[in-house]
Amino acid sequence: MMTREIRIIPLSEMPAFVGALMQGHKVLAPTRNDDGLCVFAWLAAPEQADWTCGIPQVPPKQAFLPRTEILFTYHREKGRETITPPPAPEPQIALGLHPCDVQAVKVLDAVFSAEPSPDQPYLARRAATTLIGRGFTEQDPLVFCRELGIDPMDNRDCDAFLVPLAGGQAEHTTSRMALEILTDKGVALRLAYDGFPKAGVEDLAAIAEARKQSAARGVPLLDMAVIQRRLENIFNSDLWNRIHEPCVGCGACAFLCPTCHCFDIQEEVMGQDGARVRVWDTCQFDLFTRHASGHNPRLSQKERSRQRIMHKFSYGVGKFHIPFCVGCGRCIAVCPAHNDVRQILKEISDFK
């Protein structure tokens, strides 16, 4: 992607930059809650954005797929209904996304723009969003995005991108961010970044060096094509008996997965007024596929665990040519049974 321009923001000035972004935008960013847990959340104050967070436990998908989305509201009177669409989404910024979370947005884009029924509420929110990614230098043992071919310094698909740069006395700690402006939406943030200096020759060298170091950390790639082909052939295999066994079907993995996008549609009614809302749901639940007749095609956890893996690594790849997993490691971190999707992939690859 053509970089339009690069500005240098000292870490101490980040709140000023974030504050400027908050003028006219809702801003979702990594924050630390009272328990010290890193989560993506809507900022109430610029200082809340936390630049020490690794991969926040709550993903940024809520920016596009809110936990509760009002599809429309209605009023019933004398047998007549008036339906009101929700207000158009406000301009918003998703700030500080790791490149794997950016890839997850691409997954959501693929799913929600698919013909024949592109999802209008999703697309409206997406269009109202400016994506500011953030490069990561630290290594987290749970994150395996590199094995999926994602480089944590890659700025693709972002409107702007922050490259953390070390410098000054503290050689390994981030002292400033290089803000790369990549698209028109990025340029539209000019008021927020105009006060910061343009990158000099040394800064450009530091950015190039950060990218070089990141690229040098290459790891063997998971062969997604092999995994997909294998999965196509083992739908009825005993392997799933083994894979599902430790899973208690709690659903935490899917709720916190940046690519999982399943939802339920519910009615919230009070008297004559109501709203049709969409809320998060997951294939890990019995109710998710239970038909009105009572029949359930995914009767036990075996079918549900299989669905999760199939959807991520077979159906997604087959239909949209993109795995529905970006290697963020959140599901590994939150699974109470410590089910590790990397081990499941290994078992599948090794299965004869």
Next chain:
Amino acid sequence: MPKQVDLKTIARDLLTKGKVEVFIGYQAASLPLAAAPLIIHGAKDSVDASQSMAPDAERDMMARKVAALIFDDRCEMNLVNYLHKFKDRKTAVVVKGCDSRSVVGLLQEKQVDRKNLVIIGAPCRGVVDRRHVAKLMGCDASREVDREGEHFRFQCAGSWKRVKVADAIYTACRECQVHNPVIADYWIGAPVPQPDLPELTAEMEALRKASPDHRWTRFHKEMSKCILCYACRNLCPACYCKTCFADACKPKWVGRTDDPSDAMLFHLQRLMHLGGRCTGCGACVRGCPMNVDLRLYNDHLRSHVKQEYGFMAGMDSAVHPPLAMYSMGDCNEFIR
């Protein structure tokens, strides 16, 4: 007191001699400071997980799994939940003190058959709370850890930090009233001393004395964190209803929006369903991905049940839980 045995020896014995079809224990997990469940199928398992395996390969796999069994302070998960999965099969399960109360609970409620169970009791001093450790460290270092005698070592922002193992265990473990299993066929360790604890924890005393406003604010704050993923319910060994009220959809009883009243309603109803049944095992608290402090409310509930009915859930399988029984001597006329 049950016979003390070696974990791997007893597992091998039970599985190879066909005394159980399934053995549920722990193995080291792929992340530091954590253990994962390990489910081992025996030679005589009627519904073997690997039907298509050659008998040799099957024996190999069983032997490998038995060799991987562990029990130590990483083993936080309450394995009793899995008993629902293997209901009609002869099953052995490793239980800590707290977990053993869940077994008693299921026996009381006739959800499992004692004849089908071999209970491997694990006296326990407490299990490590990784999130608490991360908080003590002031960084998300719980993913990189080392053990050094009675300390854990963490790499945190470029330097090493240390925390005492005893400070790293769950609050519930510090307040545990049953370090030693209340029911077991074998023990895999010597009993550990049980400290005398006050009737009510200091926190509970304070909560009870606090103003309604304060309690409301606190409750609101906890409930606002909840994303209604239901992981707490799905992890609770006592939550085994085929259709939970939260899943009732004809008609729908509770909403699932991000309005805190939905989370409140869900949790209050769930608490009501757990009166006299919650054993305080903490599975729900540990499984919550949002750190909702359900412990506070469970403790509150249990302390009331104890005060009103003199009953502690999951202690004695011969006693009926208060909300499941009826007495002609009841002090309330409407119930007689």
